[in-house]
Amino acid sequence: MELxxxxxxxxxxxxxxxxxxxxDLxxxxxxxxxxxxxILINEFYLSQEKINRRSRRAG
Structure with missing residues (x-):
């Protein structure tokens, strides 16, 4: 199962x-x-932004 x-x-x-x-760091x-x-954090924020835009359009 994919995480x-x-x-x-x-x-x-x-x-x-x-x-x-x-x-050392x-x-x-x-x-x-x-x-x-x-990269993953950026993907997460981009996907959240898309979701937020869709919900603003629907609402």
Whole structure:
């Protein structure tokens, strides 16, 4: 079953915290996860904006 975007965000956030706990924040592994997290957060906000626009039109 595919995780919802907010669940994916939480999963990546925890993964990034775990990796960063023993590495520098500029470590390539930390940066890679952070970039993935940024993409998912942007996708989430864009999808929320679309939902909000639809509900404003319908209402």
């Amino acid at each position: 919802m975007v907010h669940e994916q965000i939480e999963e990546l956030r925890m993964q990034m915290q775990k990796i960063a706990s023993d590495k 500029t470590d390539p592994k930390v940066v890679r996860v952070s970039e993935k997290l940024d």
